[in-house]
Amino acid sequence: MTRFAKKDILLEIRDLQIQGYTDETWIDIIKGVDLTLHRGEVLGLIGESGAGKSTIGAAAMGYARDGTRISGGSIEFDGIELTNASQAEKRALRGSRIAYVAQSAAASFNPAHKIIDQHTEAPVHYRIQKRLEAQEDAMELYERLRLPNPQEIGFRYPHQVSGGQLQRAMTAMAMACRPDLIIFDEPTTALDVTTQIEVLAAIRDIVDQFNTAAIYITHDLAVVAQMADTIKVLLKGEEVEEASTKEMLDNPQEDYTKSLWAVRSFKRPQKSRPTDGTPPIIAVKNVDAAYPGGAKVLDDVSFDIYPGMTVAVVGESGSGKSTTARCITGLLPPLKGEILFKGDPMPAKYKDRSLDQLRQAQMIYQMADTALNPKVRISEIIGRPAQFYSGLKGTALKQRVDELLDLIELEPSKYYDRYPPELSGGQKQRIGIARALAAEPEFIICDEVTSALDQLVAEGILKLLDRLQRDLGLAYMFITHDLATVRSIADEVVVMQHGKVVEQGPKEEMFTPPHHPYTDLLLSSVPEMDPEWLTTVLEERGVDNIGDAADV
Amino acid sequence: MNEFVIAYFAALIIASCLAAYFKYTRAFMLVFSLTLVSIIVGIIGGTSALWTITIFAGLLALAAALSYAFREFLIQISRPGLAKELRTAPLTAAFGMFIIFTYAIAGVFAPWIAPHGQAEVIAGAFAPADANMLLGADQLGRDMFSRLIYGARNSVGLALVATIGAFALGAVSGLFAAVKGGWFDQAMGRSADIIMSVPSLIFALLMLSIFGTNLSIIVIVVAIIYSPRVFRLTRAVAGNIVVMDYIEAAKLRGEGDWYLIRKEILPNCTAPLIAEFGLEFCFVFLLIAGLSFLGLGIQPPTADWGSMVRENATLISFGDITPLIPAAAIALLTVAINFVVDWMLFRSSGLKEQ
Incomplete structure (x- = not known):
């Protein structure tokens, strides 16, 4: 904290209290949080979802989202008290002196206007620059952010550039008026690791160059370690602790912080393939696939999954991981090749498969929100597969549902009659697991099951999956882009890129060099807890190289 | 000028003053604009026009009161879950439900x-x-x-x-x-x-x-x-x-x-x-x-x-x-x-x- 003098305080929040309106009463969301931000300081806000990170981020602009209100405390930005400032005063600040970078750039850009027109809107509106000056300035910023073709890229529409580039364009847009404070609300959460690294490097550089203060909101500790000078940990609307990044990483004080730090420690011993000649439970043989009317998505994909083992399929988005899963379940019949179940070929379309074949391949989805019907009771969501496949009825069915709820560590009497929207994200994912288990399968496809969850919750799910595998002898195909998850749970790893299998083998082998260049890129792009990590990686790769990293 | 006209304007002006004093801005704007409109209507249409306005406003108030009471009645007789939903119903919806109920009977x-x-x-x-x-x-x-x-x-x-x-x-x-x-x-x-x-x-x-x-x-x-x-x-x-x-x-x-x-x-x-x-x-x-x-x-x-x-x-x-x-x-x-x-x-x- 010594880096920043007291006179340089830019934003000071004292005893902030925010309430949200639910069920016709006001409930406290933020319960008295203090925050001090100096000029040029980057503050990392971390915590689980629902901890109030984004709410505080919005409050730093004097903004309370729909259905919330600032009920107490003070927010002072450069001598201006925002809690009782008029709308006009606040509007004059936003965009020009405080900027905001949202999580999903793709959803935040207006698809009907060119990127540069949206970029120049604020400077022109505030009469800081003329349109042409603003455009030139935008191009300069694009160059600094290492966007390819800085002279030209702004004249494209948002859908014509990639997600990582769009996120960088959005950062450039936030810089357009050279604000004193930028609020980054999970800017890289929706990106692949290989893309994330470019955006992180770009954001860090530009914040340094202009000495801008920033609030960086994320739930990924490794990311925040690269970006922030100071870290503040939040839990359920209250501050847990705050310290400089180095201190926080080396010596966390509170139990909650320690548990956050320890999350990635879960690891289980690697299993090897059975040697007694058992056929793989699922074998993907030379599969080519394409969506109707589209180009080929999968090109000669082959791998085997043996009983009781976990095969992780990794790769960035668009590499064909989920398409492979769709081929295995029969939703997308392959153009060429076949899927073998215990050595026997399965019909290509799910409609041609027998009930028993359908029962054997169950899926757990990424978004538990869309994977569970919000209008159906838990007892029926779980009970239906048991009733459908095994013909259970009455008390036998009820008993089976209770058994399954016990298995996923949820109290049956409490959850039996509830509906999915009443559950938390982790609980919903557990119900999704129970639904898959209800069919008594031997093989489960887990499609990014933990990527929408907080780290602590995700770890709980991974432990549960591991226990179920040991107890029930399940085989998993684990689709993920998170290599930390792979490290903790996988036995074998399949690396995919552009619809092809680049490399595959047992986990230990895959994580020790030499690697295929793409595997290497993937591995080296995973943020580590070391605050120097980003700098080191960038040096190793060379600065010029970084912008094109995703195109390797 | 008969007693009715005097009473009419007196009531409107007192109501608007009260609304202004207790800071019911919207109610004040409504009542006072009605006062201004009434002056013109009164000059053009005479007492009978003012009677029409009074009757119309009275009917509207009656309908609002009826809707309010009917909503309260529905809330009382329905299950807790449904009652909670009904509480969110605006008066217009309550009025609609009352009319539908009457037609059904x-x-x-x-x-x-x-x-x-x-x-x-x-x-x-x-x-x-x-x-x-x-x-x-x-x-x-x-x-x-x-x-x-x-x-x-x-x-x-x-x-x-x-x-x-x-x-x-x-x-x-x-x-x-x-x-x-x-x-x-x-x-x-x-x-x-x-x-x-x-x-x-x-x-x-x-x-x-x-x-x-x-x-x-x-x-x-x-x-x-x-x-x-x-x-x-x-x-x-x-x-x-x-x-x-x-x-x-x-x-x-x-x-x-x-x-x-x-x-x-x-x-x-x-x-x-x-x-x-x-x-x-x-x-x-x-x-x-x-x-x-x-x-x-x-x-x-x-x-x-x-x-x-x-x-x-x-x-x-x-x-x-x-x-x-x-x-x-x-x-x-x-x-x-x-x-x-x-x-x-x-x-x-x-x-x-x-």
Whole structure:
């Protein structure tokens, strides 16, 4: 904290209290949080979802989202008290002196206007620059952010550039008026690791160059370690602790912080393939696939999954991981090749498969929100597969549902009659697991099951999956882009890129060099807890190289 | 200047001052603008115009009070879950529910409420209102009030059956089209387009003149005419639901289409469908009233609001409002249903604040 003098305080929040309106009463969301931000300081806000990170981020602009209100405390930005400032005063600040970078750039850009027109809107509106000056300035910023073709890229529409580039364009847009404070609300959460690294490097550089203060909101500790000078940990609307990044990483004080730090420690011993000649439970043989009317998505994909083992399929988005899963379940019949179940070929379309074949391949989805019907009771969501496949009825069915709820560590009497929207994200994912288990399968496809969850919750799910595998002898195909998850749970790893299998083998082998260049890129792009990590990686790769990293 | 005018302006000015003092800005703006308007209206229209304003405001206040009380009544008699929903209902919706409730009572208990039979001739043609006949007699000397009560049963009942028919037809085909997709979807969609491309009243007239004006034929024809709208809405709503992961999970489980529709999709699209039901009901009701007015709907001597307007239409030229009473009954029901539907749409859409 010594880096920043007291006179340089830019934003000071004292005893902030925010309430949200639910069920016709006001409930406290933020319960008295203090925050001090100096000029040029980057503050990392971390915590689980629902901890109030984004709410505080919005409050730093004097903004309370729909259905919330600032009920107490003070927010002072450069001598201006925002809690009782008029709308006009606040509007004059936003965009020009405080900027905001949202999580999903793709959803935040207006698809009907060119990127540069949206970029120049604020400077022109505030009469800081003329349109042409603003455009030139935008191009300069694009160059600094290492966007390819800085002279030209702004004249494209948002859908014509990639997600990582769009996120960088959005950062450039936030810089357009050279604000004193930028609020980054999970800017890289929706990106692949290989893309994330470019955006992180770009954001860090530009914040340094202009000495801008920033609030960086994320739930990924490794990311925040690269970006922030100071870290503040939040839990359920209250501050847990705050310290400089180095201190926080080396010596966390509170139990909650320690548990956050320890999350990635879960690891289980690697299993090897059975040697007694058992056929793989699922074998993907030379599969080519394409969506109707589209180009080929999968090109000669082959791998085997043996009983009781976990095969992780990794790769960035668009590499064909989920398409492979769709081929295995029969939703997308392959153009060429076949899927073998215990050595026997399965019909290509799910409609041609027998009930028993359908029962054997169950899926757990990424978004538990869309994977569970919000209008159906838990007892029926779980009970239906048991009733459908095994013909259970009455008390036998009820008993089976209770058994399954016990298995996923949820109290049956409490959850039996509830509906999915009443559950938390982790609980919903557990119900999704129970639904898959209800069919008594031997093989489960887990499609990014933990990527929408907080780290602590995700770890709980991974432990549960591991226990179920040991107890029930399940085989998993684990689709993920998170290599930390792979490290903790996988036995074998399949690396995919552009619809092809680049490399595959047992986990230990895959994580020790030499690697295929793409595997290497993937591995080296995973943020580590070391605050120097980003700098080191960038040096190793060379600065010029970084912008094109995703195109390797 | 008589006492009434003085009292009228005194009341308005005192009310606006009170509102201003207690900082009810909106109420103040409303009352004081009314005061200013009243000055002009008073100069132009005299005392009688001010009386009209007073009566109108009084009726509005009465309706508001009635709606408030009726909502409270509904909250008291319904289950806790439903009561919580009802608490969010605006006064307009409560008013709509009250009107619908009244019409339902009138329709169900028509023979007991109506003092005379619907085809009973009890007086001379166009006899004026007296102690025996609340609203006077129609062109054949039948009691207008009794026919109005019976009309609630006939017109509303017929419209209800026809709307349910349109929904059964449209919703089921819409759901199947969304689930099955492909050629089935195309075929259903194009047939819906064909039906929609013919103006509905002309289509109904054509069909009724071919097949005759039997009650069941009216129901079927109207149901077919209105089913494409329901089909389109259902297909659009269900189209958003069938792409959800839980539908994929159910499909992969091997569930049949009927299970998917019944258990997985239908519970998720009831809200927009109920809202659409209210809206369609109004259109169907107006179409049937229109058909009756043209003589192709419900046949005499059965009481029906549409034909009641036509039969008594000549009275309009004598400055009598009798033919407007059944028309007003139609208008009131339409407005009432729309109030309730607005509330439901508001609830089911994402527009409401959390």
